[in-house]
Amino acid sequence: MSLKFLESENMQNENIMNRTFASFVNKENIGQNLTLIGWLEDFRDMGKIGFITLRDMTGNFQGVLAGEILSNFREIPRQSVIMVIGSIQDTRAASFQTEVKVQSVKLLSRAVNPLPIDPTGRVKSSMDKRLDSRALDLRDHHISSIFKIRSLVLNLIRNFLCSRMFVEVNTPKIIGSATEGGADLFGFEYFSKKAYLAQSPQLYKEQLTLALERVFEISSYFRAEPSHTVRHLSEFVSVDLEAAFLDYGEIMDIVQDLVISIINDLFAHREKDMALFYNKQEIKIDRIPRISYEKCLEDLKGLSEKLEFGDDLSDPALKKLGEIYPSFYFIVDWPTKLKPFYILEHEKKSELSRSFDLQYGNLEIVSGGTREHDVQRLRNKLVEKGLDPKSFSDHLQTFEWGMPPHSGFGLGFDRFMMIITNSTNIREVVLYPRDTDRLTP
Numbered sequence: 001m002s003l004k005f006l007e008s009e010n011m012q013n014e015n016i017m018n019r020t021f022a023s024f025v026n027k028e029n030i031g032q033n034l035t036l037i038g039w040l041e042d043f044r045d046m047g048k049i050g051f052i053t054l055r056d057m058t059g060n061f062q063g064v065l066a067g068e069i070l071s072n073f074r075e076i077p078r079q080s081v082i083m084v085i086g087s088i089q090d091t092r093a094a095s096f097q098t099e100v101k102v103q104s105v106k107l108l109s110r111a112v113n114p115l116p117i118d119p120t121g122r123v124k125s126s127m128d129k130r131l132d133s134r135a136l137d138l139r140d141h142h143i144s145s146i147f148k149i150r151s152l153v154l155n156l157i158r159n160f161l162c163s164r165m166f167v168e169v170n171t172p173k174i175i176g177s178a179t180e181g182g183a184d185l186f187g188f189e190y191f192s193k194k195a196y197l198a199q200s201p202q203l204y205k206e207q208l209t210l211a212l213e214r215v216f217e218i219s220s221y222f223r224a225e226p227s228h229t230v231r232h233l234s235e236f237v238s239v240d241l242e243a244a245f246l247d248y249g250e251i252m253d254i255v256q257d258l259v260i261s262i263i264n265d266l267f268a269h270r271e272k273d274m275a276l277f278y279n280k281q282e283i284k285i286d287r288i289p290r291i292s293y294e295k296c297l298e299d300l301k302g303l304s305e306k307l308e309f310g311d312d313l314s315d316p317a318l319k320k321l322g323e324i325y326p327s328f329y330f331i332v333d334w335p336t337k338l339k340p341f342y343i344l345e346h347e348k349k350s351e352l353s354r355s356f357d358l359q360y361g362n363l364e365i366v367s368g369g370t371r372e373h374d375v376q377r378l379r380n381k382l383v384e385k386g387l388d389p390k391s392f393s394d395h396l397q398t399f400e401w402g403m404p405p406h407s408g409f410g411l412g413f414d415r416f417m418m419i420i421t422n423s424t425n426i427r428e429v430v431l432y433p434r435d436t437d438r439l440t441p
């Protein structure tokens, strides 16, 4: 008999609506006839009898085939989508509670053979090959779990910030002038004007504090950074926050509470998922230490990494600091000259700024600080940094409308997900990464 009879012509088949998910089937269903749909993960042909493993979004189930169904089944390539109807029975298989004795099979969508990568993860593929076939790559349970946890963490962040009276906002990503200054801007033709892709929501989030007081935004930003590293992308997601009347110390309290509540929540309530990434609760935090930039220089001196005040912390320096402080720690009070024009300096020590970075070992996760809210000093700061105040006139005028003192931060969400999922390359935690070489799929 040809396989044609198995191929579905009508995907609206009502049985699809009555399907049962794999992980919902248990011993109470024994004796019942159920419809299950999934991708054909495995087929073990023993001659007179065959076993299949089908996978759906909730897990795997086993089917037992015999007779004509089994002989027809041999033609179905792995990873095809099939619907099986059958009765639930007890099983001897150690990894399943029950199995389905298959009475009919319908092929809903045939997969090509061979596929570009092995989505079961048994045959390993290079990162580039996996990213070229990303949608298929996600059929690997470990990999799809990264993105399920990512979605959960986004929800946890939203809930946490809303409970602290922050309002979620959406600011433009097509902008007329640089937000962060500097050269790493993607420019393009916008009708007859020059436009750019936003590097961050910095100016908008500051402006919004004068009416909304506390705002946050979760969105993609764009940086034309030529660096090809495991922690940089040209398009990345950032959680940005800005609050009126809070100082950078209070903003660090918020970062600390946010990070601790998420990590503890995941290890307490998502043990099974987290076990995919960590053997045990390897990240344990109850507070995040605050270490001054100057103390970091002293620590580094002790490790024969000599830096002068005002030097940025280079990759080798951060690597050494990461050995002393392998978990989360803040580096506070950076030299003013290393921070952007909008960061406020200390009143009595103007060479130091009211700023911080949150590090995890050698990886920078967050950067933030108290902002300059005096318009004249802000103008001077722009000039000092070699920027033209005229290109910031829209922004500067809002500082004359009753701008409150304010502070905030930007958290690199993809980098945060690297820590949560114990990944060493940012590309593991981004569905379709964009870097200097990759623009597809």
Ligand code: AMO
Binding pocket: 180, 199, 200, 201, 202, 223, 225, 231, 232, 233, 234, 235, 236, 238, 240, 241, 364, 365, 366, 367, 368, 369, 408, 409, 410, 411, 412, 413, 414, 415
């Ligand atoms: P900054 O430029 O430090 O600060 O960015 C904030 C955080 O975003 C992440 N990040 C990146 N992640 C992946 N790829 C990149 N190319 C990339 N660039 C940055 C980092 C970084 O700590 N406006 C300020 C924030 C503020 O002060 O509110 C800003 O954008 O984790």
